[in-house]
Amino acid sequence: MTNDEIWEWMQRDLDGDLSSGEKQTLYSLLQKDSDLQLMYNRLKNVSEQLEQLPPVVPSFSIVDSILPRLESAAAMPAAKLIQNEEILPTLEVKHKSSSPVTSKKWKRTKVWLASIGSTAAAACIMIGLLFTGSDGKNHEIIDSSQGAMIAPPPIVENTAFIGPPAPTPSTNTSQSINAEDEKKPAKQPVKKQSSKPPANQVTQKQDTKPIVKPTDNKPKAPPTPVRQEEKPPAFPIGLKDNPDREEKTSAKDDKENDGDKSKSNKNKDKKDKKDDDDDDDDDDND
Amino acid sequence: MQEAELIRMAQSGDQDALVELLRSIETSVYRSAYYILGNEQDALDAAQEVLIRIYRKLDTYQEKAKFSTWVQRIVSNVCMDKFRAKKETVSIDEHELIIPDRNNVEDEILLTGLSNDIQEAIGRLPKQYRMVVVLRYLEDLSYQEIAEALDLPLNTVKSYLFRARQQLQELLYDYQKGGIG
Incomplete structure (x- = not known):
């Protein structure tokens, strides 16, 4: 038997864990070895001191000190927890029974929300379509409404190439013409010299009458290109008048320069333009 | 009234039985905590x-285990939490600067020199050894009950207890020689 095994038997003997036979064996070994006996006595002394430790007692009742906390709402006693556990199944049953009602209500709300959403989406689409459709129509309407005042784009391009580069300012032709009349005295002699053959006046009056009346009401000399360049361009309001003036001026120049051939060609162009303008007027009337 | 009956009544919701049960274990809980924690x-x-924990968790107790063992398990857990909290915060007064209050229970222990030495020696044991010694000698639990209370293997409990007694014997021998103050 080793010293470690003897030491373990000593410890077990202090705890009363040895049988009677083991005790006799241990005591016989201790009688033979004084060192083992000394160790055993020391251990037994420690064990006796531990057994004789004074029983300490709290200076006040700990239960009484914690009773307010235990009885407070925060402290849930175990018994109440058990009662709650017993109640839980009934709560689950109630929850199950109430769940269909809530689910029906929820479904109804879902249906309402879905219908509202779908109607809103449809309304948005319809409004969008109306706006997009009306935008095209509006463009057409604007074009047609302004057709009386504005010449169509191809004519503008033609006039730009034909006439002088400077565009005429605005539709208020009377004012512009009056202003021109006020400025005319300095240039009137030039125009008097170059223009006013009777045939040209007749042809111009015949050509311009159906198109633009203000120009027809003023048979005086048409605006010179130089003055037109000085005026700021006012697109698209005065576009219709400009081609006529440009055509008039160009026609006059042509008359002065080329003669009857150019007159006939430009008269054809003017007729085409008139036809286009008439078409536009018809569209406006429609 | 017996302990088992008190437990059943407390578990069924009897508040008076629950308070009476707590009063019956109050002293042993305090004693164990006192010798484990040292003040x-x-x-x-x-x-x-x-x-408080027992009050709240009594419904989880099952009669398979001994009630005192179940209680001491809670004591050891709370004491371990205290050790951890003390280690995280302040550790100055763990070994020194313990100023005894002359009007408390510690004076009664200081009256006997032997108990003073053994108490100081217990305070020098490792925590696990200290718990095993307290449960063995102050709560009079068997090896198996200590193993259940501390959730340790039986052989580990024996080993802790034997080593604790050996260390205590050496410490007390040094005290007698006047080596350690």
Whole structure:
């Protein structure tokens, strides 16, 4: 038997864990070895001191000190927890029974929300379509409404190439013409010299009458290109008048320069333009 | 009234039985906490915490285990929490600067020199050894009950207890020689 095994038997003997036979064996070994006996006595002394430790007692009742906390709402006693556990199944049953009602209500709300959403989406689409459709129509309407005042784009391009580069300012032709009349005295002699053959006046009056009346009401000399360049361009309001003036001026120049051939060609162009303008007027009337 | 009947009544919702049950274990809880933690104030705090836990978790107790073992398990858990909290915060007064209050229970222990030495020697043991010794000698639990209370293997409990006694014997021998003050 080793010293470690003897030491373990000593410890077990202090705890009363040895049988009677083991005790006799241990005591016989201790009688033979004084060192083992000394160790055993020391251990037994420690064990006796531990057994004789004074029983300490709290200076006040700990239960009484914690009773307010235990009885407070925060402290849930175990018994109440058990009662709650017993109640839980009934709560689950109630929850199950109430769940269909809530689910029906929820479904109804879902249906309402879905219908509202779908109607809103449809309304948005319809409004969008109306706006997009009306935008095209509006463009057409604007074009047609302004057709009386504005010449169509191809004519503008033609006039730009034909006439002088400077565009005429605005539709208020009377004012512009009056202003021109006020400025005319300095240039009137030039125009008097170059223009006013009777045939040209007749042809111009015949050509311009159906198109633009203000120009027809003023048979005086048409605006010179130089003055037109000085005026700021006012697109698209005065576009219709400009081609006529440009055509008039160009026609006059042509008359002065080329003669009857150019007159006939430009008269054809003017007729085409008139036809286009008439078409536009018809569209406006429609 | 017997302990088992008190437990059943408390578990069924009897508040008076629950309070009476707590009163019956109050002293043993405080004693264990006192010898494990080593001072009165920590022992009082730990005892309060233990009793509150028992009050709240009594429904989880099953009669398979001994009630005292179940209670001491809670005591050891609370004391371990105290050790951890003390280690995280302040560790100055763990070994030194313990100023005894002359009007508390510690004076009664100081009256006997032997108990003073053994108490100081217990305070020098490792925590696990200290718990095993306290449960063995102050709560009079068997090896198996200590193993259940501390959730340790039986051989580990024996080993802790034997080594604790050996260390205590060496410490007390040094005290007698006047080596350690």
